[in-house]
Amino acid sequence: MQEDMVKIISDKDGKQLVLINDIKFKTRRTIDWKMVESYLKEYIGNHYEILETSEKVYVGSDFPDEFCHANDKMKLKGANAKAKANMVTAIEELISIATNKSTDEDYEQKHKQKAKYGWYRYDTRFGIPTYDSEGEITKYNVYTARILVRCDSDGKLYLYDLVRTKKETSSPPEQ
Incomplete structure (x- = not known):
């Protein structure tokens, strides 16, 4: 059993990532x-x-539905879909290490009411373990994702979705 089910580490380049050892959705x-x-x-x-x-990011009631049913999720297959599903155990840590803030307009004006003051996007990274035949962790596959945050009329920032979940091609950290 792992002591830390979710922890933040720095990779060899000094960039932070969240290691997720609590794999809730193991299905292939x-x-x-x-x-x-x-x-x-x-x-x-x-x-x-x-x-x-x-910045404080609140989790609104629209987040679970958007995360699980949006177009971004529908496009994911295989390991990327499994990674997106398993990042849910580390929402706090993924938000805390977010970097590279950018501001975006409301594309196609389809979220006028939800994001009256536009959108922020941030980068985040996480690792999901791979296991050997004895069930021991051998390495981590590292993924990137974009955190989508809406700027609401109440002046607060709300987590809206985590999108573009994609496996990095860099060398994964060893256990």
């Missing part, structure tokens, strides 16, 4: 996104700080 087949959505509902009402910018 279809992910049960209803279970993922149910798990994410536990975060509603919480807020977490982005260390780089000292």
